[in-house]
Amino acid sequence: MIFLFSVLCGLSYGMVLFLLAAGLSIVFGLMGIVNLAHGLMYMSAAYIGIIVAKLTGSFWVGLLAALVSSGLLGLIIERGLLRTLYREQLSQILVCFGLVYIITNLHLWAYGPYPKAAPVLPSVLSGSLTLGQFEFMHYRLAVIVVGALLCGFLFWAQERTKLGSIVRAGMDDPETVRALGINLMTINIGAFVFGSVLAGLAGYIGIPVIGGVVPTTGESVLFLGIAIIIIGGVGSVQGTLAGALLIGVGSSLSQSFYSPLAKFFIPLIMLLILIFRPGGLVYRK
Amino acid sequence: MHRMLTMKLLKNRLLLHALTILILLFLIVAPPFLGKDIINILMKILVFGLAAMALDLVFGYSGLWSFGHAGIFGVGAYTVCLLMWHFSVYNFWLLAIAGIVAAVVAAAIFASLGLRMRGLYFMLTTFALGELVAAMARTFRKITNGTDGIWPMRYPDLGFGITLSHTGLFYFVLVVVIISGIILFRITKSPFGYSLQSLAENEVRARTLGYNTQLRRFIAFLISGFFVGLAGVLYVYTNGGINPPDAGMATSGLLMILVILGGVGTIWGGLVGSAVMNLLNYFISIIIPARWPIFLGVVFILTIFFARGGLYPRIANACKKAIGYGNTEG
Amino acid sequence: MEILKVDNLIQAYGGLEVLRNCSFSIEAGEKVALIGPNGAGKTTLLNVLNGIIAPKSGRIYFTGREITRLPTQARTNLGMARSFQITSLFSPLDILINVLLALHGTQRSSYDMLRPIDASQTILNEAQELLESVGLWQKRKMNCMKISHGEQRSLELCLALASKPKILLLDEPSAGLSKEESEKLGKTMRGSAHKNVALLLVAHDIDLVFQVAERILVMNQGTIFAEGTAEEIQKNKEVAEIYFGPGVKFA
Numbered sequence: 001m002i003f004l005f006s007v008l009c010g011l012s013y014g015m016v017l018f019l020l021a022a023g024l025s026i027v028f029g030l031m032g033i034v035n036l037a038h039g040l041m042y043m044s045a046a047y048i049g050i051i052v053a054k055l056t057g058s059f060w061v062g063l064l065a066a067l068v069s070s071g072l073l074g075l076i077i078e079r080g081l082l083r084t085l086y087r088e089q090l091s092q093i094l095v096c097f098g099l100v101y102i103i104t105n106l107h108l109w110a111y112g113p114y115p116k117a118a119p120v121l122p123s124v125l126s127g128s129l130t131l132g133q134f135e136f137m138h139y140r141l142a143v144i145v146v147g148a149l150l151c152g153f154l155f156w157a158q159e160r161t162k163l164g165s166i167v168r169a170g171m172d173d174p175e176t177v178r179a180l181g182i183n184l185m186t187i188n189i190g191a192f193v194f195g196s197v198l199a200g201l202a203g204y205i206g207i208p209v210i211g212g213v214v215p216t217t218g219e220s221v222l223f224l225g226i227a228i229i230i231i232g233g234v235g236s237v238q239g240t241l242a243g244a245l246l247i248g249v250g251s252s253l254s255q256s257f258y259s260p261l262a263k264f265f266i267p268l269i270m271l272l273i274l275i276f277r278p279g280g281l282v283y284r285k
Numbered sequence: 286m287h288r289m290l291t292m293k294l295l296k297n298r299l300l301l302h303a304l305t306i307l308i309l310l311f312l313i314v315a316p317p318f319l320g321k322d323i324i325n326i327l328m329k330i331l332v333f334g335l336a337a338m339a340l341d342l343v344f345g346y347s348g349l350w351s352f353g354h355a356g357i358f359g360v361g362a363y364t365v366c367l368l369m370w371h372f373s374v375y376n377f378w379l380l381a382i383a384g385i386v387a388a389v390v391a392a393a394i395f396a397s398l399g400l401r402m403r404g405l406y407f408m409l410t411t412f413a414l415g416e417l418v419a420a421m422a423r424t425f426r427k428i429t430n431g432t433d434g435i436w437p438m439r440y441p442d443l444g445f446g447i448t449l450s451h452t453g454l455f456y457f458v459l460v461v462v463i464i465s466g467i468i469l470f471r472i473t474k475s476p477f478g479y480s481l482q483s484l485a486e487n488e489v490r491a492r493t494l495g496y497n498t499q500l501r502r503f504i505a506f507l508i509s510g511f512f513v514g515l516a517g518v519l520y521v522y523t524n525g526g527i528n529p530p531d532a533g534m535a536t537s538g539l540l541m542i543l544v545i546l547g548g549v550g551t552i553w554g555g556l557v558g559s560a561v562m563n564l565l566n567y568f569i570s571i572i573i574p575a576r577w578p579i580f581l582g583v584v585f586i587l588t589i590f591f592a593r594g595g596l597y598p599r600i601a602n603a604c605k606k607a608i609g610y611g612n613t614e615g
Numbered sequence: 616m617e618i619l620k621v622d623n624l625i626q627a628y629g630g631l632e633v634l635r636n637c638s639f640s641i642e643a644g645e646k647v648a649l650i651g652p653n654g655a656g657k658t659t660l661l662n663v664l665n666g667i668i669a670p671k672s673g674r675i676y677f678t679g680r681e682i683t684r685l686p687t688q689a690r691t692n693l694g695m696a697r698s699f700q701i702t703s704l705f706s707p708l709d710i711l712i713n714v715l716l717a718l719h720g721t722q723r724s725s726y727d728m729l730r731p732i733d734a735s736q737t738i739l740n741e742a743q744e745l746l747e748s749v750g751l752w753q754k755r756k757m758n759c760m761k762i763s764h765g766e767q768r769s770l771e772l773c774l775a776l777a778s779k780p781k782i783l784l785l786d787e788p789s790a791g792l793s794k795e796e797s798e799k800l801g802k803t804m805r806g807s808a809h810k811n812v813a814l815l816l817v818a819h820d821i822d823l824v825f826q827v828a829e830r831i832l833v834m835n836q837g838t839i840f841a842e843g844t845a846e847e848i849q850k851n852k853e854v855a856e857i858y859f860g861p862g863v864k865f866a
Contacts, residue, residue: 032405036538091589094545097538098585105578223416223534230409260424267420270413278402278410468729476719477728483705483716489667490703495691495720495778 001132006256007249008131012140012209014248015147019202020221021228021240022154023195029171029235030184030191033089036096037077038199039222040103045070045200046213047107050116059122063204070200071193078192100218108215115212139208146205150198155237167191171235227266231273233280242281300604312459316452324455328523330556330563331462332516337543337555338469339512344541345550346473347505348485350408353395353415354540357510359532360418361388361517366435366527367428377441381518388514389507391418396506400499412534419533434528441522458519462556465512470552472508481505482550546588548595557597617676618643618813619664619782624673626656626663626837633659634670635837641782646804646814648824651834652857657817658700660834661784664815665697666690678781692721694781698774698788700817702767704759710770711755714742717777745773748803765796772800782813789820801826833857 024038045066053062077099125142128135158164169177170184178184203221207213224247232243247266254261261268273280316324336358343349364387368374374383399410422429429435441449441457449457472478484491484498491498521527530536539562547558565584569577592599619641626634633656641647649657662668664675666687675683682690691697705713715732718741719725733739746752749769754762759770768788775783789797797820804814804827818824824831824845831848833841835857841848848854 028405034405034408090545090549091593094542094585094589097542098582101578101582101585103582105576105582109576219535226409226412227416230413264420264424267413267417271417274398274410274413278398278406471731472728474731475728476715476725476730476732479708479712479716479732480719480725482708486705486707487703489687490699490705490774491716492667492687493665493691493697493699494717494774495688496725497686497688 001134002256003253005131005134005136006252008136008144009140010249010252011245012143012147012248013252014245015144015151016202016206016209017224017228017248018147018151018241018244019198020206021225021232021244022237023192023198024225025229025232025234025236025240026167026191027188027195028229030167030174031188033092034226034229035192035195036093036222037099037103038195038225039218039220040100041070041073041196041199042203042206042221043107043213043215043218044073044103044203046203046207046217047111047116049200049204050119050207050213054119057120059118059120062120063201066200066204067197070203071197074193074196074199075189077196078189104215104218107218111215113215115214116207117212118207121208137208143205143209151237151241158237168235224266227270229280230270231280233282236282239280239282246281298601298604300608301601304604313456316455321451324451325523326563326567328455328458330560331458332519332523333540333543333563334556334559335462335465335519336513336516337540337547337559338466338552339509339516339555340540341544341549341552341555342469342472342481342512343502343506343509344544345552345554346478346485347481347502349399349502349506350405350541351395351399351411351506351509351537352408352534352541353411353413353418353537354509354513355532355534355536356411356415356418357388357391357395357513358517358520358536358540359422359527359529360391361385361514362521362527362531363422363429363435363517364388365518365521366437369437369439369521370430370435371428375439375442377443381515384518384521385511385514388517389510392507392510392513393503395510396503400502400506412537415532415537416534419529422529422532429529432529434526434531436526437521438525439522454522458523461515461519465515466553466556469512473552477501477504542585546585546596548597548599551595551597554595554597557600558595561596616643617641618645618678619815620676621664622674622676624660624663624670624675626659626668626670633837634663634673637673637834637838639832639839639842641813641815643781644811644813646816646827646829648816648818648828648831649834650818650821650824650831655834656837657834658786661697661786661815661817664784665695691778691780694778695784696775696778696780696782697784698771698786700786700790702764702771704767704770704774706758706760708759709756710746710751710759710762711742713759713770714745714755714773714777715739717774718742718745721778741777745777748808749773764791765793768792768796769800772803776809776812780812782815783809785814785816785818787818787820788816789818789823794822797823798826 020042024035027033027035027038048069049062049066052065053059056062121139125139128137129141158168166177166182166187170187174184203213228240228243228247231246232241233239246269250265250269251262254265277283312327336354340351340354343351361384364384365380368380368383374380395411395414398414399407402410423432425431440451440454443449480491480496480501483494484496484501488498520531543558543562544555545558546561547556548554562581565581566577569580573580588596617640621637621639624634624637625632637656637660649660651657659668663670666682666685666689669684673683674681677690677693677695680693682693705716708716712732715738718738719732724735724738743752746755749766749772751762751766751770751773759767762770768791772788775785789800792800801823803809804816814827816824816827828845830842831845832839833848833854841851841854843851
C-alpha cells in the first residue's frame with residue numbers, strides 16, 4: 001500500500017513538474033536560452049491565484065487569474081526585455097537574474113516569508129481515496145488526469161499538427177524554416193508565452209501537491225526545471241514527461257523508503273545521465 | 286617601434302592606471318585603521334573577485350559557460366574544512382595544496398563530462414555537477430556536517446609559529462589575489478591565451494592552424510579550477526567556514542553575474558564586478574535592509590543599457606575619454 | 616616524390632554520395648588545380664583531406680604516412696595547410712594577432728602561458744615578412760574585419776602560409792578579388808618563395824588556374840574523371856561537355 005501511495009503521489013508531483021518544465025524545454029529548444037526567469041512565472045501565478053481565490057472564494061476564478069497573470073508576465077518579459085536583447089545572450093542572463101532578484105524580493109515584501117497554501121479547493125474534488133492507512137486526495141488524482149490529458153494533447157500537437165512540425169523544425173534548423181518564409185519570431189514568442197501559461201498552471205494547481213508556496217519557490221522550481229531538461233532531454237514532450245515522472249516518482253519513493261537518498265536523488269540521476277546518456281533520455285538527432 | 290606603442294598605450298590608460306594605484310595605496314595604508322566589518326567586506330570582494338576572474342578565463346575567453354563553478358569553489362573550501370575538522374590539519378600550506386589539488390581534480394571531472402557535447406549542454410552539465418557537489422555536502426552529514434556547514438573560524442597558520450591576524454589575513458589575501466589576477470591576465474595575452482579566444486571564435490580555423498582545441502579547453506578549465514580552488518581555500522579563512530549553499534546554484538549564478546557585470550573577457554572585470562556588487566550590497570542594506578535585492582536587480586538591468594560590455598570596460602573607456610583619447614580601437 | 620596520395624575515397628551524406636572512388640596523387644612541390652562544376656564535391660574533398668570530415672571509406676597518405684583518421688590539427692603539424700572559401704579569420708582580434716596565432720600554431724610555443732604572444736622577436740619578424748608581402752604590415756593593429764575583402768583574402772592566405780606547409784589546400788582563393796589582385800595572387804603562388812610548396816588549388820577562376828597549375832584535375836559527381844596539363848584539358852571534349860553541355864568548345 002505504501003508503495004502504491006508513494007507512486008500515486010509521485011505521479012501527481014511529476015505531472016506538476018511536467019507542466020512546469022514543458023515551457024522551459026520548448027524555449028530552450030527553440031531559442032537556445034535557458035529562461036532563468038521561468039520559475040518566476042510559476043511562483044507569481046501561484047501567489048496571485050491564491051489571493052484571487054481567497055477574495056472570490058472560487059478555485060476556478062483563481063485558476064483563471066493565475067493563467068492570465070503568468071501569460072502576461074511571460075509576454076512582458078519576452079517583448080520588453082528579452083526581445084530587445086535578441087542574440088545577446090549574456091545580457092539576457094543578466095536581465096533574468098535581475099528580474100529574479102527583484103521579483104523574488106517583491107514577493108517577499110508583499111506576502112511575507114511564510115508558506116501560503118491554497119485557500120479553497122474545488123468542491124467536486126474534495127474527497128479522497130482510502131489506500132490502507134493513507135488518504136489519497138481526489139484532487140491529486142485530478143491533477144494526474146489533467147496532466148496526462150495535456151501531455152497527450154501536446155504530444156499530438158507535436159507529432160500530428162503543422163504547428164508542431166514547424167516548432168520541431170525550428171529547433172533543428174531555424175535557418176531553413178526562416179527561408180521558407182515562416183515567421184519564426186512569432187513562433188518563438190508564442191512558445192514563450194505558452195510555456196509561461198503552462199508554468200502558471202503548474203504553479204497554481206501544484207500548491208496542494210507541493211504543499212505551499214514561499215518566495216524562494218521560484219528558485220527551487222527553476223532548479224527542478226533544469227534538472228528535468230538535463231534528464232529528459234530538450235525539446236520533446238516525451239522527454240520532458242520522462243524526466244518529470246522520473247523525478248516525481250523517484251523523489252516520492254525515496255522519501256518513503258530511504259529518505260537519505262531523497263535529497264540526493266535528483267543530482268544523482270543527473271550525474272548518471274551525464275555519464276551514460278548525455279543529451280537526456282529522449283535525445284533527438 | 287615597440288617603445289612608441291607602449292608610450293601611447295600608457296598615455297591612453299594614464300587615468301585608469303592612476304586610479305588603480307590610488308586604490309592600491311588605499312588598500313595598503315588604510316586597513317590598520319579600518320573596522321573589522323569593512324575589512325571583511327574588502328576580503329569578500331577579493332575572494333569572490335578571484336573566483337570570478339578564474340571563471341572569466343573559461344567563460345569569457347574559451348567560450349565555456351560554466352554554471353557550476355561554485356561547486357569547484359566548494360570542493361576547495363570543503364577539503365580544507367574536512368582536513369581541519371576530521372584530521373586536525375592546520376598548516377596553511379598543506380591545506381592550501383590539498384584544497385587546490387582537490388579543486389583541480391573536480392575541474393577535470395567537470396570538464397571531461399562537460400566537453401563531450403557542444404554548446405549550451407556544457408552549461409547544463411556543469412550546472413548539474415555543481416548541484417551534485419552541494420547535494421553531497423547537504424547529504425553526507427557525518428562527513429560534512431550537512432546543512433549546518435563546517436565553521437573552523439581560524440586564521441591561517443603559516444608554520445614557524447606564525448599565525449596571521451585579521452589585518453594580516455587581509456594583506457595576505459590582497460597579495461594572493463593580485464598576483465593571481467596578474468598571472469591570469471598574462472595567460473590571456475600569451476599564445477595559449479589567444480589560442481583559447483581563437484577556438485571559441487572559429488573552431489575549425491583554429492584546428493586548421495594546428496591547435497588541439499579539445500585539449501586546450503580542458504587545460505583552460507583546469508587552470509580555472511586551480512584559481513577557483515585557491516579562492517575556496519581563502520574563503521574558509523575570510524568567511525570563517527563553509528556551508529552547502531556556498532557550493533550551489535545561487536553562488537554559481539552569482540559568479541557568472543560578477544563576470545558579466547564586470548566585463549566578460551577582461552579578467553579584471555571579475556574583480557570590478559565583485560567590488561561593485563559587494564559594496565552596493567553593503568551600503569544599500571544599511572539604508573534599506575530588506576529590499577536590497579530589488580536595487581541590485583535594477584542595477585543589473587541598468588548595466589545592460591549603460592555599460593553593455595561590462596562595468597570595467599565602461600570605466601576604462603570613460604577614463605580614456607576624460608583625457609581626450611575616446612573610443613579609438615575600443 | 617609523392618607527397619599526397621588519395622586512394623578510393625568514398626563519402627556520403629545519408630543516401631547521397633558526394634565522393635565516389637576519388638583517387639589521385641600529388642608530387643612534392645607540384646602545383647595542381649582541381650576544377651569542376653558546382654556540386655562536384657570539391658569542397659567536400661578538401662574537407663576530407665583536411666580532416667574536418669571523415670570519409671566513409673578510402674585512404675589518404677601524406678608524406679608517406681596514412682592520415683585518414685588523423686585529427687585536423689595533427690595534419691597541420693605534419694605540414695598540411697588550408698585556406699577557406701568563405702573568409703575564416705578570428706574576427707574579434709587584430710591582424711597581427713591573427714598571423715601570430717597562425718605562426719605559433721605549429722610550434723611548441725603554442726603552449727606558452729606566461730610570455731606575451733608577441734614576445735618572440737623571431738616570430739614577430741616572420742609575421743612582418745608575411746604581412747609585408749601582402750602590404751598589411753602598416754595596418755597590423757587594425758581589427759581584421761575592418762579591412763577590404765581583397766585584403767582579408769590575402770590575410771587568409773598568410774594564415775595558411777604561416778605554418779610553412781609542405782602542401783597548401785586552397786579553396787577559391789581569388790573569390791571576390793579583382794583581376795589585378797587575382798593575377799598578383801597567381802604570381803605569388805608561382806613565385807620562388809613557394810617553389811617547394813605543393814599546391815592543391817580549387818578554383819572557378821580559369822585564368823588563375825592556367826596561370827598557376829602544372830597539372831589540372833577535373834572532378835565531376837564526386838570523382839576525378841580527367842587530368843592533364845592545361846592544353847590537354849582545353850582540348851578535352853568531355854570536360855567541355857560537363858561545363859557547357861554537348862557541342863561547345865572550351866576556349
